[in-house]
Amino acid sequence: MELFTPDFGLIFWMFVAFAILFFILWKKGWPAIMTMIDKRADLIDKGVEYAQQAKEQLDSARADADKIIAEARHRQADILREADHMKDQIVEQARDEARKAAQKEMESARLAIAQERKEAEKQFRDQVSEFALDIASKVTRKSLSADQAQAKLVDSLLDELETKN
Amino acid sequence: MKRITIIFTLFVALIAFNARVAEAAVVTSEATGESAKEADDEGDFNPKEIIFEHLGDRYGWEVPFNHHKSIPLPVIVFASDGLHVFSSAKLEHGHVYTHKGAQFMLSDKGKVVEILPDGTLKRPFDISITKNVCALFITLIVVLLCVLPLAKWYKEKGYKAARGFRGMMEALYEFIYVSLVKSTLKENARRFAPYLLTVFMFIFIMNLMGLIVVFPGGANLTGNIAVTLVLALITFFVTNLNGTKHYWKEIFWPDVPLWLKFPIPIMPVIEIFGALTKPAALTVRLFANMMGGHIIVISLTLIIFIFAKMGVAAMSGATVVSMIFSIFMLLIDVLVSFIQAYVFTMLSTIFISFAVEKGHDEHQKHAEAAKTVPAVPLTTHTGNK
Numbered sequence: 001m002e003l004f005t006p007d008f009g010l011i012f013w014m015f016v017a018f019a020i021l022f023f024i025l026w027k028k029g030w031p032a033i034m035t036m037i038d039k040r041a042d043l044i045d046k047g048v049e050y051a052q053q054a055k056e057q058l059d060s061a062r063a064d065a066d067k068i069i070a071e072a073r074h075r076q077a078d079i080l081r082e083a084d085h086m087k088d089q090i091v092e093q094a095r096d097e098a099r100k101a102a103q104k105e106m107e108s109a110r111l112a113i114a115q116e117r118k119e120a121e122k123q124f125r126d127q128v129s130e131f132a133l134d135i136a137s138k139v140t141r142k143s144l145s146a147d148q149a150q151a152k153l154v155d156s157l158l159d160e161l162e163t164k165n
Numbered sequence: 166m167k168r169i170t171i172i173f174t175l176f177v178a179l180i181a182f183n184a185r186v187a188e189a190a191v192v193t194s195e196a197t198g199e200s201a202k203e204a205d206d207e208g209d210f211n212p213k214e215i216i217f218e219h220l221g222d223r224y225g226w227e228v229p230f231n232h233h234k235s236i237p238l239p240v241i242v243f244a245s246d247g248l249h250v251f252s253s254a255k256l257e258h259g260h261v262y263t264h265k266g267a268q269f270m271l272s273d274k275g276k277v278v279e280i281l282p283d284g285t286l287k288r289p290f291d292i293s294i295t296k297n298v299c300a301l302f303i304t305l306i307v308v309l310l311c312v313l314p315l316a317k318w319y320k321e322k323g324y325k326a327a328r329g330f331r332g333m334m335e336a337l338y339e340f341i342y343v344s345l346v347k348s349t350l351k352e353n354a355r356r357f358a359p360y361l362l363t364v365f366m367f368i369f370i371m372n373l374m375g376l377i378v379v380f381p382g383g384a385n386l387t388g389n390i391a392v393t394l395v396l397a398l399i400t401f402f403v404t405n406l407n408g409t410k411h412y413w414k415e416i417f418w419p420d421v422p423l424w425l426k427f428p429i430p431i432m433p434v435i436e437i438f439g440a441l442t443k444p445a446a447l448t449v450r451l452f453a454n455m456m457g458g459h460i461i462v463i464s465l466t467l468i469i470f471i472f473a474k475m476g477v478a479a480m481s482g483a484t485v486v487s488m489i490f491s492i493f494m495l496l497i498d499v500l501v502s503f504i505q506a507y508v509f510t511m512l513s514t515i516f517i518s519f520a521v522e523k524g525h526d527e528h529q530k531h532a533e534a535a536k537t538v539p540a541v542p543l544t545t546h547t548g549n550k
């Protein structure tokens with residue numbers, strides 16, 4: 001049975017055919033295909049990696065942006081609150097100052113009035129004492145105006161009178 | 166729609182195949198009838214003969230529906246007086262052909278023999294382009310047509326993905342290259358992948374061409390032991406010529422108790438046998454699987470003729486059954502074609518990976534070297550003490 005006993009001719013041609021095929025494919029066929037399969041696998045790996053990185057970067061960038069926005073909002077609120085506060089303060093201060101000024105004015109007015117009054121009282125008293133002394137000297141016909149003791153007496157009398165009033 | 170077309174094509178092909186076998190059956194019965202001097206008279210139809218005639222090689226390529234004509238192929242023989250090249254048509258139907266003073270004829274085994282002047286027959290040194298050799302070169306061209314367009318595409322278009330037929334072939338190469346060769350051979354993959362991919366494609370296309378019943382196919386190549394033997398021998402040489410020190414040490418001085426290898430080298434003998442049986446196993450596995458598939462399909466077809474003697478009803482029934490089973494078997498053979506090509510490639514890959522393995526010793530050395538690097542200051546420290 002020739003199937004089981006290898007025929008030399010066929011072995012020879014099989015070897016030749018395989019050698020030719022292998023040589024051609026080894027030179028022209030497989031290297032390009034293998035290189036491209038390897039390269040493409042690398043490219044896909046890199047692409048996936050790159051996409052992941054890009055996504056991470058995007059996520060972090062978004063988080064950063066969110067943080068910055070939140071901070072800005074916070075600061076804005078702070079500034080607004082501060083401004084409000086400052087306004088209140090300014091108004092308060094102004095009001096305070098106005099009050100103080102008014103008080104001062106009143107005080108000085110009151111002082112002036114008291115002064116006037118004292119002076120008037122003093123004048124009035126002097127006059128009254130003069131009148132009294134005049135009256136007394138007329139009564140006693142004796143000039144007492146120069147006498148210090150008399151004047152003091154009259155003064156004390158007048159004090160008495162004043163307290164009685 | 167495409168599926169229906171494929172099934173229809175298969176069906177038509179099968180009918181053609183059956184017709185051919187039928188004719189072969191008739192003709193052989195006629196032939197045996199003519200040469201009725203032999204024991205098997207009455208023109209009995211002999212399934213075994215038909216099967217082996219179809220599986221065997223011959224000097225011409227038969228054409229469908231006509232058993233008397235065949236496509237002539239060149240006969241190349243080195244006879245006792247030198248080289249002779251002539252057409253196989255000259256030898257058909259038992260003719261004796263005289264070429265440049267030497268006489269040739271076909272022996273009863275169907276081989277070219279030289280008739281020496283004293284009347285004895287001598288088998289010359291024969292490297293004829295037989296049907297199988299012709300089919301080999303057709304396969305070669307088909308494989309080139311499968312591979313080169315894709316390589317060209319990649320050279321021209323770079324990363325652009327191949328489409329259509331090229332894309333389909335690329336998926337196949339990627340399957341073999343990435344998931345078989347690369348995952349087994351690792352860093353050696355690129356060195357051996359061209360060989361392994363070539364072997365795979367060659368066997369795969371040969372298997373498929375063997376399933377096509379008319380002209381460009383129909384030769385039982387991978388079911389012929391010469392073809393598988395050459396492939397297995399190439400794998401054997403690739404394996405052993407690339408064997409590392411570790412591989413040879415495992416064969417001649419394996420890690421076993423001393424009495425197993427000296428003074429009687431039991432283990433080395435076993436290991437050498439192992440190395441030699443690997444190609445034998447490769448040869449027989451592919452050959453037997455493919456030949457088995459062919460025998461089953463032809464036998465199923467021959468059922469028709471075996472039942473034909475029992476009347477028309479039996480023959481019609483047998484025809485339907487045999488058709489269904491034949492189609493089923495042919496479809497399985499398509500699967501087997503791929504599986505056997507894959508198995509041959511896989512086993513070759515594994516054998517090569519055994520041969521190029523660095524071995525545990527060297528791996529350990531590397532590991533130890535890696536370990537000692539940080540350990541160096543420690544040892545000097547203790548040395549100082």
